[in-house]
Amino acid sequence: MDGRPSWNMFAVQLTRLIIGSVISYFTAKLIVRQFDQTTAKKEQTKKKAERICNLLGIQVQDLDEYEMRIATQLVNPKDCSISWSDVGGYSNLISELRENIIFPLRTSIKSKHFSAPKDSFLRRRQSRDHEMTAMMKALFLSHWDGFFSESELRVVIIGATNRPKDVDSAILRRMPLRFCIRHPLSQDVNLLEIANHCCGFSCSDLVELCRVAGVIRVRESIKQEQEIKQENEQVEIRPFERSDFLKAIERMNKDNEDMLLNRLDEIELIANTLKCVMYRMGLLACLRSQQTGMVVGVMITASHNPAKDNGVKIIDPMGDIDDQLISTLEMIVSKNNICISAEASVFCAHDNRESSTVLYNVLKSGVDVMNGKFILFGMLTTPQLHFIVRHGNCLKNYDPVFLENFYYEEVTKAFKNVNTSMQQSRKAYNPTVFIDCGNGVGGKAMRFFVENLKPLLNIILVNQSNHHINDKCGADFVKIEQQIPTVYDANLRITPGQRWASFDGDADRIIYFYLDSKRMFHLLDGDKIAVLMVSFVLDLMQKGDLRTSIGVVQTAFANGSSTRYIEDVLKIPVVITDTGVKHLHKEAKKFDIGIYFEANGHGTVLFSENIMDELHKHLQPLSAECAEARRTLSNLVHLINQANGDAMTNLLLAETILQHRDWNIEKWDELFVDYPCRQLKIKVSNRFAVKTADCDRICLAPSGLWERITELGKKYSYSRAFIRPSGTEDVVRVYAEAGTQEDADDLAALIGKAVQEFVG
Structure with missing residues (x-):
């Protein structure tokens, strides 16, 4: 013996090691299965999935966990006793299901498409190509002639490109047949016209437009096929027609009206469609509160808009408006590293619209789901809630009664301190002021000041009901129309010499106006x-x-x-x-x-x-x-x-x-004389079609509109004009200045017509 281990001993040790490893593996697996409480459930799910698939004649092998879950939900068509004829009132929906799902599933595949980006990888060979790129091209070409195809396929599409002139000539030689496939469009299709209807569409919107137009075309062919089925004739699918695109655009615009729009700082929607948004705002407000460790506010109001509308504003801890609302809660949590177990507090207030009560209950549900603290302040103005959120965080006091009283006491004390000494010296100043509250929440909020600021200020409230909110009254109406508001109090009239102010629905805007001795309106x-x-x-x-x-x-x-x-x-x-x-x-x-x-x-x-x-x-x-x-x-x-x-x-x-x-x-x-001006609101079908730049002083889209505005402005002396899309309504705001009021009115009207012509 030379003292070295023999091969027999080595084999024995190796065998022991392998056997020990196998035993350890299965022992560990057994232990894990014993501690895994879902093992039995997984086995039951697997058996159920196999049984259902066998009944349906589906051959399955090694389904993963998610596939097994799906398989257990499969339904045998023979077990369905309900047919299309048993469903009433949904004929349009049934037609769409048949055309978009069932028909494609029943249609056999006639070709296979290998659509690699030939014009990127296989472009013309150049001296500056990287060595590795050249080698890959050479290798690809060497295997090209052996390109296989499945026998059951009738056509094999080797490649497709939109830039054939950029493809290497060696590739083109290896393509036995080449066809120039043009757009399947009829002669009545004007792509420029279609493009003008698509202002504001994203790339995905354009893809969807083509898909919807194709569905409309296929739907028509299916109907024709059903009509001539008895005659055994084959239906030829026609090219895309102008009507296909127009119908698709109309359908997409109709769908877009029901989508949730304007998420930057303020959302204005019809109250009935706002519930889901309100719930999400509750979730979002909680996450923002958890992220900052401070109170966040949510105000339910539609500001200067009509009574039928409502909306929601999120107020940041220091009373600012948050402008970074992220599309999904998961993205917010992961991106901002928010601890969702942290305490969250949400202050909520609302205006006097009828839908507000329903909406703040939905908002509360969103806050409750996040285990947040929901504190309802009731009916307040939007600026009051901004103030309360800011000072609630600064004072670390979340008592609703204290914070609302603090607002009134702080403002009242400051007003009295700064004005008490002036009471005896005034001569021209009249302490009486009339306020058009626009029938909004400002009427209720101002009552404290009415009672507590006398005799320094004599406030007379007008239009303070809960009806006709912003209806021919309020700051926005007076500003846009440049006329006195409707006074809903039959016992009061606007007369010369009175000093008037107008609030909007949630009392964050104010303008003054008066009538002079000739009853001329001054804004x-x-x-x-x-x-x-x-x-x-x-x-x-x-x-x-x-x-x-x-x-x-x-x-x-x-x-x-x-x-x-x-x-x-x-x-x-x-x-x-x-x-x-x-x-x-x-x-x-x-x-x-x-x-x-x-x-x-x-x-x-x-x-x-x-x-x-x-x-x-x-x-x-x-x-x-x-x-x-x-x-x-x-x-x-x-x-x-x-x-x-x-x-x-x-x-x-x-x-x-x-x-x-x-x-x-x-x-x-008399401080300064306003240049004659006119502001208009022009209703449009799609305000997002209007794009501006340079702080709204230039209009980029639609193409040609800014040139028209510039042309119109040159006709009037001392003129300037701008347009901008509204942030909350489907309107475009027009502003025009000129040397005289008549010229300003004419210029604004002409620009309004141009907006309707270009935007629709």
Whole structure:
């Protein structure tokens, strides 16, 4: 023996190792099966699936877990005692099921299509091709002649391309037959016309359009086949016709009307179709609360829209509007790493629409499913809920009664502090103001101020019922139509000399108006309000020796005269942004004091932490005037709702400024003269067809519309005009300025006709 192990010993050890491994494997498997509580259930499912498949004559092998589950749900057609004739009232649905599902299943395959991207991999060989690419091409060509086909197939399509000139010549030589297959279109199809009807369609929409048009064509051929079945004739499928595409577009547009639209910051839908959205908003609000660890608000309102509409707004923890709503809850959870077991709190309020009660119950169901804390505040304005969410998170107090009272007490205290000393000195200012509440929720919310601000302010509420919400009244109506609202109180009339304000349905917009001695209507919209506020704040900053930044944010729809006055007279920078409160709010935050207003009356004043520190600094003794200016500005901070545009607090701020300056509304109106303008709302079939750029100052689509608008504008002196699609309605908003009111009206009307012509 030389001391080395023999081959016999090696074989014995190897055998022991193999046997031990096998025994260990099956032992471990047995142990796992014993502890796996689903093993018995899986065995039952497998046996059931095999039994059902055998009865149906289906040969199956090694089904995985998911296939077994599907197999257990198979139904033997012989067991079905119900036929199509037993189903009533769904003839259209039955026809679609037959044409889209049953007919394709019964149609045999006539060809097999190998549609590799020949024009990408097998394009013309060039000297700059990578070595590996050249080798792959050579290998492919060497095997090409041995390309096999199944005997039962009648046609083998070797390749297809939309760019035959780019394919390598060696490939083309190996194709025995080549055909140029054109679009299967009849002569009456004008693709440019079809394209004009498809403005706003995505690529997937266009694919669906072609599919639906094809289904319409096949449906017709099926009907013809059934009609001539007795004559044993073969039906030839016709090419696509113009009517196929138009019917498909009509069907898709009809389907789109029922889809859930406008998810960026505000969703306006008919109340009956909004329940599913409300439930999802409950889920989403909980996830947002879990992500931030703070309270999130949900406001049920359709703002300035008619009473039949309703909608929902999600309010972020600091009262901002959240603009990142992700399509699915799974994506939100995974992307933001949200702990769904964390506590969630949702504040909910609603306006005075009839559908709101039903909708907040649906919203509550969504919150309950996430085990969130649902706190209902009842009927509030949208800005009130913004304020309550912001201060609820700051104060860590979630008591509904406390927070609602805190809103009223904070604003009332600030108003009284800043105006009490002015009561004796006013001469021109009249403390009586009439408010057209638009029959919205603002009527109820203003009653506290009506009772508690006398005699500093005498508020008379008009149009405060729950009926006729925004119906020929309210801020949007007065602004767009430039006329006085309908007064639903038979005992009251609008007369010259009265100072009027209009709120919209959820009281986040405000505009002023009055009739002069000749009963001529005068509108003081968001632009006039912005100039009033910025001029007053600027005056306080100068008197208070505050050297901080101040800026104004507007949209392109602001009257050009207001922009020029702010820049040229007040010497304050103006920033133009896209339409939408979230855009203006974001830009206004960049200033120490940022003032933003849309022409429709939605806006507010924002104060940074820097300006708050400056207000309380006493680096040197202050003069009486300087100290008073700083105190006034400090009170304005508490008077203004900085979370969102608030019609109520903006009203009180405007009245405060008029009191301090001892102005009547005519004096205010004389600050600057608006350029004659007209704004219209044009109803369209698809507002998404309109695409704009440069803060809505240029129209990109439909093609040719902007050129038409530019052409029309050249006919009038001092003119400018814009259009933009509405964010909440199927309308396009038109804005036109010109040298005279008549010219502005004509220009707006002509542009409105052009919009209808191009958009439909």
